[in-house]
Amino acid sequence: MEALKQELKEKIIAALNLEHISVEEFDDNETLFGDGIGLDSIDALELIVLLDKDYGIKLTDPKEGKTIFQSVETMANYISANRTK
Amino acid sequence: MNKRVAITGMGIISSIGNSVEENFQSLINGKTGISTIENLETIHKEVIMVGEIKLTNQQLAKQLNLSEDNNFSRTTLLGAIAVREALENANVKDINDCRSGFISATSVGGMDLNEKYFYEYYNDESLHKYINSHDAGDSSHQIADYIGLKGMVTTVSTACSSAANAIMLGCRLIQSGQLDRVIVGGTDALAKFTINGFKTLMILSDTYNTPFDNDRKGLNLGEAAAFLVLESDEIVQKNNKKVLAYVSGFGNANDAFHQTASSENGEGAFLAMQKAFKLADLKPEDINYINAHGTATPNNDLSEGRAILRIFNNKVPDFSSTKAFTGHTLAAAAAIEAVYSVLALQHNLVFPNMNFKKPMEEFNLIPQTILKEKNINHVLSNSFGFGGNCSTVIFSKSE
Amino acid sequence: MKKSFINGVGCISVQKTVDAAFLAEVELTTKESVVFAKQPSYVEVISPSFIRRMAKGVKMGIFTSTQALKEANLAMPDAIITGTGLGCLEDSEKFLKAILDNNEQFLTPTSFIQSTHNTVAGQIALGLQCKGYNFTYVNGAVSLETALLDAKLQIETEEAHSVLVGGIDETAQHNIDVQRMAGNIKKQEDLPCSILEPTTKGMILGEGASFFVLEEQQKESSYATLDAISIQNSLELNEVEQYVKTFLNNNKISLNDIDLVVLGNNGDVEFDVYFNQVSHFFNQTPQAYFKHLSGEFYTASGFGLWMALNILKEQTVPACVKMNSIEREMYQTVLLYNQYRGKDHSLTLLKKC
Numbered sequence: 001m002e003a004l005k006q007e008l009k010e011k012i013i014a015a016l017n018l019e020h021i022s023v024e025e026f027d028d029n030e031t032l033f034g035d036g037i038g039l040d041s042i043d044a045l046e047l048i049v050l051l052d053k054d055y056g057i058k059l060t061d062p063k064e065g066k067t068i069f070q071s072v073e074t075m076a077n078y079i080s081a082n083r084t085k
Numbered sequence: 086m087n088k089r090v091a092i093t094g095m096g097i098i099s100s101i102g103n104s105v106e107e108n109f110q111s112l113i114n115g116k117t118g119i120s121t122i123e124n125l126e127t128i129h130k131e132v133i134m135v136g137e138i139k140l141t142n143q144q145l146a147k148q149l150n151l152s153e154d155n156n157f158s159r160t161t162l163l164g165a166i167a168v169r170e171a172l173e174n175a176n177v178k179d180i181n182d183c184r185s186g187f188i189s190a191t192s193v194g195g196m197d198l199n200e201k202y203f204y205e206y207y208n209d210e211s212l213h214k215y216i217n218s219h220d221a222g223d224s225s226h227q228i229a230d231y232i233g234l235k236g237m238v239t240t241v242s243t244a245c246s247s248a249a250n251a252i253m254l255g256c257r258l259i260q261s262g263q264l265d266r267v268i269v270g271g272t273d274a275l276a277k278f279t280i281n282g283f284k285t286l287m288i289l290s291d292t293y294n295t296p297f298d299n300d301r302k303g304l305n306l307g308e309a310a311a312f313l314v315l316e317s318d319e320i321v322q323k324n325n326k327k328v329l330a331y332v333s334g335f336g337n338a339n340d341a342f343h344q345t346a347s348s349e350n351g352e353g354a355f356l357a358m359q360k361a362f363k364l365a366d367l368k369p370e371d372i373n374y375i376n377a378h379g380t381a382t383p384n385n386d387l388s389e390g391r392a393i394l395r396i397f398n399n400k401v402p403d404f405s406s407t408k409a410f411t412g413h414t415l416a417a418a419a420a421i422e423a424v425y426s427v428l429a430l431q432h433n434l435v436f437p438n439m440n441f442k443k444p445m446e447e448f449n450l451i452p453q454t455i456l457k458e459k460n461i462n463h464v465l466s467n468s469f470g471f472g473g474n475c476s477t478v479i480f481s482k483s484e
Numbered sequence: 485m486k487k488s489f490i491n492g493v494g495c496i497s498v499q500k501t502v503d504a505a506f507l508a509e510v511e512l513t514t515k516e517s518v519v520f521a522k523q524p525s526y527v528e529v530i531s532p533s534f535i536r537r538m539a540k541g542v543k544m545g546i547f548t549s550t551q552a553l554k555e556a557n558l559a560m561p562d563a564i565i566t567g568t569g570l571g572c573l574e575d576s577e578k579f580l581k582a583i584l585d586n587n588e589q590f591l592t593p594t595s596f597i598q599s600t601h602n603t604v605a606g607q608i609a610l611g612l613q614c615k616g617y618n619f620t621y622v623n624g625a626v627s628l629e630t631a632l633l634d635a636k637l638q639i640e641t642e643e644a645h646s647v648l649v650g651g652i653d654e655t656a657q658h659n660i661d662v663q664r665m666a667g668n669i670k671k672q673e674d675l676p677c678s679i680l681e682p683t684t685k686g687m688i689l690g691e692g693a694s695f696f697v698l699e700e701q702q703k704e705s706s707y708a709t710l711d712a713i714s715i716q717n718s719l720e721l722n723e724v725e726q727y728v729k730t731f732l733n734n735n736k737i738s739l740n741d742i743d744l745v746v747l748g749n750n751g752d753v754e755f756d757v758y759f760n761q762v763s764h765f766f767n768q769t770p771q772a773y774f775k776h777l778s779g780e781f782y783t784a785s786g787f788g789l790w791m792a793l794n795i796l797k798e799q800t801v802p803a804c805v806k807m808n809s810i811e812r813e814m815y816q817t818v819l820l821y822n823q824y825r826g827k828d829h830s831l832t833l834l835k836k837c
Contacts, residue, residue: 015592016536017536017537018536019532019536020532020533020536038533040343041343041346042344042345042537042593042594042597045285045286045287045592045593046592046593046594048287049285049590049591049592052590053590060287061287062287127588128587128588128589129588187717191622192600192601194622199580200580200583200584203580203581203584203658204584206661206662206665207661210665213662213665213666216662216663216665216666217666217668219662220569220570220622220624220782221601221622221623222569222622222623222624222626222627222782222828223624225623226624226717226718226827226828229717229718230718234717235716235717235718235719236716236717237715237716237717238623238626238715238717238828239621239623239626239627239630239715240621240622240623241619241620241621241622242571242600242601242602242620242621242622243601243602243605243618243619243620244600244601244602250619254619254630254634257634257637257641258637260641261637261640261641277583277588278579278580278583278596281579281583281588281591281596282579282593282596282599284591285591285592285593285596286593286596337617337618337619338615338616338617338618339564339606339609339614339615339616339617339618340615341609341610341612341613341614341615342610343610344597344603344606344607344610345593345597352615353615356615470602471597471600471602471603471606472600472602472603472605472606472607472609472618472620473606473609473610473618474602474606474618
C-alpha cells in the first residue's frame with residue numbers, strides 16, 4: 001500500500017503539473033480538491049483518465065470521482081480494491 | 086447605436102436540411118438529424134451519436150462547382166454553401182456594389198484536413214496544398230474569394246458562442262456606418278479533434294440529447310453552417326429590399342467562473358440577456374419565444390435555466406432548444422439558431438424541444454415540446470461557450 | 485464621438501521588450517528561419533497553481549496584459565478583446581498527436597481546453613474576474629487589427645470606457661514543419677537574408693504577445709490616440725495606392741500629415757512588393773520596419789504597434805528600424821500598413837496626444 005501511495009503521488013504530480021509540490025510534502029490524507037492541494041474539476045477529469053490508463057478502472061460518471069479522489073489515501077484504497085491491471 | 090439592423094437573406098446547411106426550406110420542413114415535422122457517424126473515421130462510432138450532414142466532401146465540392154484540385158476543408162465547403170444561399174436569398178447580384186464585409190465564425194477551421202494528414206504530410210507532397218487551409222481565418226478567406234468579396238473579412242472564435250458574436254460585430258459595423266452590407270454567421274465541420282475533446286470533458290451523450298430534461302446525459306455534437314445577410318437601412322430603401330426580420334439587440338458578457346463550465350446561477354448568461362434587452366429597448370415580457378442554448382449537458386441547462394428564471398422574473402415565455410434536431414454545432418450554433426429564430430418570426434411558430442420527458446428537479450421549467458402556432462414579435466436566442474463566453478441576440482418581426 | 489487613448493502597453497517578443505529600454509539592445513532575426521520569444525519569469529505575475537496548466541500563449545498573454553493594465557493604472561477593463569492567428573498551437577498539436585498516437589484513447593482535457601482560440605481572453609477574464617464583453621478574432625494577419633477596430637468602436641459608442649486589447653501567437657513544431665513544406669518559411673540555405681532587399685521567397689517565423697489598454701480618458705501614461713483602422717481582405721498590387729489614398733481621404737488627412745510610415749516587410753520577395761507600393765507612395769516620409777526584429781507571425785503587427793507607440797512617446801526613430809534617412813523634427817502622426825501573402829491588408833493610424 002505504501003508503494004502504491006508513493007507511486008500515486010508521483011503520478012498525480014506529473015499528470016497535473018504540480019511542480020510546486022514535492023512527494024515528501026504530499027500528505028496521504030491531505031484534501032486533494034478545494035482548500036488542500038487545490039485541484040479542480042478539470043483535474044478530476046485528468047485523474048479519471050489516470051485510473052483508466054494505469055489501473056484499468058473505468059468511471060463513467062465524473063460525480064463518482066468525488067468520494068474516490070478525496071485524498072491519496074482514499075484513491076489508493078479504491079485502486080487496490082478495484083484495479084484490473 | 087440602438088438602430089435595428091435588417092436581415093435580408095439567410096442560408097443554412099445542417100443535419101436536418103441543405104437549405105432554409107429543408108430545415109424548416111424538418112423543424113415543423115419533428116424530424117431529427119441525430120444519427121450515427123458515417124463520414125468520419127473514429128473509434129467512438131458506435132458509442133456516440135451526432136448531427137452529421139450526409140454529404141461527402143466530394144459531393145459538397147460538386148455542388149459548389151469547385152475544381153477537382155480544390156483545397157477546401159469541410160468547414161469551408163459547408164460555409165460556402167450556406168453563404169451562397171444567403172446571397173441568393175438576399176438577391177445580391179454584385180457583392181462589391183457597396184461596402185460589403187464578411188464575418189465568419191469557426192472553432193475548428195480546417196481541422197478535418199489537419200487531423201487527416203497530420204503525419205501523411207511528411208511523406209506525401211501531393212497533400213501539401215492543404216497545409217494553408219488549417220487555420221480558422223483561411224476558411225473565411227476562401228469563402229470570401231468564392232463569392233468575390235474584396236473588402237473587410239474577419240473571423241470570430243469564441244467557442245460555442247462564436248456565430249452570435251459574428252452577428253454582433255456585423256450589426257455594430259453597420260450601425261456605425263463602416264459597412265453597408267455584411268454577411269455574418271458561422272461554420273464548423275465535425276472532427277475527431279472536437280469529438281475526442283468533448284469526450285474528455287465527459288459531456289457527450291451516448292444517445293439522443295434531451296435538453297432541459299432531468300435525466301439528460303450530455304450533448305450530441307453536430308456540424309452545420311449558416312449565414313445571414315445584414316444590410317443598412319439606406320441599402321434596403323435604395324434597392325427596395327424585402328426585410329426578413331431585424332436584429333434588435335444583443336449582448337456579450339463573461340461568466341468569469343471556469344474555463345469550460347458555467348456558473349451555478351448563470352451570471353454571465355444573465356448579464357448577456359440583460360445587455361441585449363437594454364440595447365433592444367425591450368422588456369422581458371416582450372419576448373414571445375426563447376431559442377435556448379440548451380445543449381443538454383447537466384451543467385448548461387441548469388445554469389441557463391436559472392439565468393432565464395432570474396431575468397424573466399419567473400415568468401418565462403415559451404422556450405425550446407433545437408439542439409435535439411441538429412446537435413450542438415459549436416461555432417455555427419448561434420447562426421443556425423438565428424435562422425430558426427427568423428423562421429419562428431416569419432411563420433409565427435415555436436419549434437419543439439424534442440426528447441423532453443421529465444422536468445428538472447431544481448426548478449419548474451417546462452420547454453415547449455410540440456410545435457405551437459402563435460403570434461411572435463420578438464425572439465431571444467442564447468449561445469454560450471468555453472472561456473465563460475455568453476451571448477444573446479434578439480430578433481424582431483419586420484413590420 | 486469619444487477618442488481612444490492608448491494608455492498602457494505590454495510586449496513579449498524575440499527582442500528584450502520586458503523591463504528594458506526601448507530597443508536599446510537588439511538582435512537581428514535574419515540568421516535563423518524560426519525565432520522564439522524571450523520568456524520572462526512568470527512566477528511574479530502568475531501563481532503556481534494557475535501556471536501549471538497554461539500554454540505559452542496564455543502565459544505570454546497574461547503577462548503582457550498585466551503589464552499594460554499596470555502602466556495604464558487600470559484595475560478592471562470594461563472589455564477584453566484578443567486576436568490570434570493560430571491560438572495556443574502547442575496544446576492543439578499535443579491533443580491532436582495524442583488522438584492519433586493513442587488511437588483516440590486515454591485522452592485528457594487540459595490540452596483540448598487550451599487549444600480553444602479564446603482561451604487567452606477567457607483566462608484573463610477569469611483571473612481579473614472581468615464579466616464584461618469578451619471577444620477573440622482569428623483571421624490571419626488582421627486578427628489583432630479586428631480586435632483594435634472592435635475596441636475603438638466600443639469606446640466611440642460608449643459601450644465601454646476601457647478595453648484591454650491584445651494579440652498572441654506561439655510557434656509549435658508540427659506547424660513549423662508543415663509551413664516549411666508549404667514553402668512559407670525561408671530555407672536555411674537562403675539565410676542570413678536581407679529583409680529590405682529580398683531575393684528569396686518565404687518569411688522568418690516568430691512568435692510573441694502584445695497588449696494595449698485603450699481608454700476614452702487621456703492619462704499621464706498616454707502614448708497616442710488610435711484614430712482609424714481599415715481592414716481589407718484582398719488587393720491587387722495596383723490597387724494598393726488607391727486603398728491608402730481612400731483611407732487618408734476618409735480620415736481627412738493628407739500625405740504630408742504622416743510623419744512616419746511603419747511597414748510590415750518580412751523579406752518575402754514574392755509579397756513584399758505590396759510594401760514597395762506604399763513605400764514609393766510615401767517617398768518623402770520617414771519609414772520604419774520591424775519584422776527583422778520580431779519575425780513574422782499573424783499578430784506580429786502588435787510588435788509594430790508597440791514600436792510605433794514608443795516612437796511617438798520618445799520622439800525618435802531608432803536607427804535599427806529606419807528604412808530611409810528622412811527625418812522629421814516632430815513625430816505626430818504614424819501610419820502602419822501590414823499584409824501577409826497579399827491577403828489581410830490593414831492600415832492603422834496613430835496620433836500623438
